[in-house]
Amino acid sequence: MREKPNIHFCSIGLRLPQITLETLNVLKKTKKIFLFIEDNNIDRFLEINKLKDKAETMSHSYDNNFSKISDEIIKKALKEKDIAILSYGYPSFINGLWNYVLQKAALKNINVNLINAIGSLNPLLHLAKFYEIPKTGLHFFNAIDIKSSKDIDLNRHIPCFILNPHNLKQNKKSELINVLNKALENKLFIYLVEAASAGGFMDNVIEVKNIKQLNRHINVRNTLLITDKKIN
Amino acid sequence: MREKPNIHFCSIGLRLPQITLETLNVLKKTKKIFLFIEDNNIDRFLEINKLKDKAETMSHSYDNNFSKISDEIIKKALKEKDIAILSYGYPSFINGLWNYVLQKAALKNINVNLINAIGSLNPLLHLAKFYEIPKTGLHFFNAIDIKSSKDIDLNRHIPCFILNPHNLKQNKKSELINVLNKALENKLFIYLVEAASAGGFMDNVIEVKNIKQLNRHINVRNTLLITDKKIN
Known part of the structure; x- marks a missing residue:
């Protein structure tokens, strides 16, 4: 039986370096990381942790249209099998993206995992x-x-x-x-x-x-x- | 001018490995760590991060009497100059210890720092x-x-x-x-x-x-x- 693809909702917390060891571990193992984040230290953080090559900024590519962004995330998950979304704050709270992705992932038999983080x-x-x-x-x-x-x-x-x-x-x-x-x-x-x-x-x-x-x-x-x- | 002693209120989050990089960094730099924690993985965590020698369990030593425990913490802070308290949950929320230590530290001119963590x-x-x-x-x-x-x-x-x-x-x-x-x-x-x-x-x-x-x-x-x- 083939394993389901995974989408991991991750967060840096309210700002770097509030990221958890658990989240860092997920980011290291996953195939692609999509960034929804504004933090001055993010580039340096990705570099130090050897994550830069698999990270991609996404929030502005689709003019913050969460429906389009979530379609794109579903496509990437089906292709890559294991991807992470990295934002700030609590990954499922006051973040329209969570709801869109959750609903669309269910239709495609994709797992959506929440990785705990510091919320507001x-x-x-x-x-x-x-x-x-x-x-x-x-x-x-x-x-x-x-x-x-x-x-x-x-x-x-x-x-x-x-x-x-x-x-x-x-x-x-x-x-x-x-x-x-x-x-x-x-x-x-x-x-x-x-x-x-x-x-x-x-x-x-x-x-x-x-x-x-x-x-x-x-x-x-x-x-x-x-x-x-x-x-x- | 002599620097004020520091007490850092830290937390593992709700459970290990939800500890943040920021918290881990504070624990590595501080002189003594007082544990108020029940987590099966704490011993292994302290060992891996070379923190075991400076860690001490405190919660049960004084029968959970927060007034006595906070007196002891103030004494240790004055002696060691820089100590951390490691608990779980948000370090200042529904945790009687925070209030006791905050009040007593103010009288002795000790800094109390909250290090952000995953609360409930x-x-x-x-x-x-x-x-x-x-x-x-x-x-x-x-x-x-x-x-x-x-x-x-x-x-x-x-x-x-x-x-x-x-x-x-x-x-x-x-x-x-x-x-x-x-x-x-x-x-x-x-x-x-x-x-x-x-x-x-x-x-x-x-x-x-x-x-x-x-x-x-x-x-x-x-x-x-x-x-x-x-x-x-």
Whole structure:
């Protein structure tokens, strides 16, 4: 019986050198590596680990069209039998590619393996100085899903992380701003927790004291935190 | 000016070989490593990486009394100048040791560094097949904080992860069981997501169909998930 082809979803973590020994081992054994990654150290990393010859950048080749990219990945998996995708963050979380590849691979009888990596959620909590789950729970929303200020209930959802505000188009920001205004009126604290959701530039937690400040920061890849405790 | 002593909080991830290159590098450079870890492969890992001679098991020496253990860690840091603590999971999350050491180190002018590692939250979402944040948000509670079935609002908090039900004493389980009964009556789905919160034995997502089944599973280290979608 012929073995099924494999696609390994790998990640460097939030940035190099947060890659795990397990992931490095998978990359060394696989036939081809497709890169979906922006990290200044990636070239040097590939060279040191003798991975450069089998690595190929893919994210921009198809204009970030995940459906086309996943078709191409399926083709490569059928040809090479064993390939890896290398991105950052948790390989299956907020990454459209995972869903596309999973569905198309099932139709072609290809294995899809997730190799564990550092995702953004625990580092985000650490940055926000939550070392355990608070008594009122921890609540996460995607900014794009906030259709009305009623979606976030200040009695039920604090502390609350709102991911990816930078994804909002200008005309969709009003509801988010309503939520934040309501929070400020209720004397809650609002913070921007920078970029744990992306490349791991985890330097800053910035208190947002008014909407003017928010508008200055909101286009950067980051997360908003509404909480009843002072962080800094 | 003399440099401050350092304590590096490190982790293997959920299990070996999920340790990162960054962590391995810290362990190689530090003077002493204190182990708070249960992993069958740890001895072999220390030997291969020539870390065995400077590693010492500490968790059981003080009967898991974190206050005493942290006093001992502070003493060692002052003596050795640069030490590491090696545990599993995210080094500062649901780990009493972090808080104790952080506070005591501040009084003695010792640096405490967190080295990023794989924590349980992203793997937990992956196991539960959440590849993005659902429209109704993601909600996390600690079982021990559920004092009344009103704490979890089935209109506001679904999907909802309840961590560490195994920590509950028998006489405290009634409120959790009230919550779960209410969820079952509302035709929501309840799952046990095994042990992503601990050693990373991430094999099973078990649907809990009644309270009898729940009582059978609740003493294992795991997480409960209440959701309105079918997982398996």
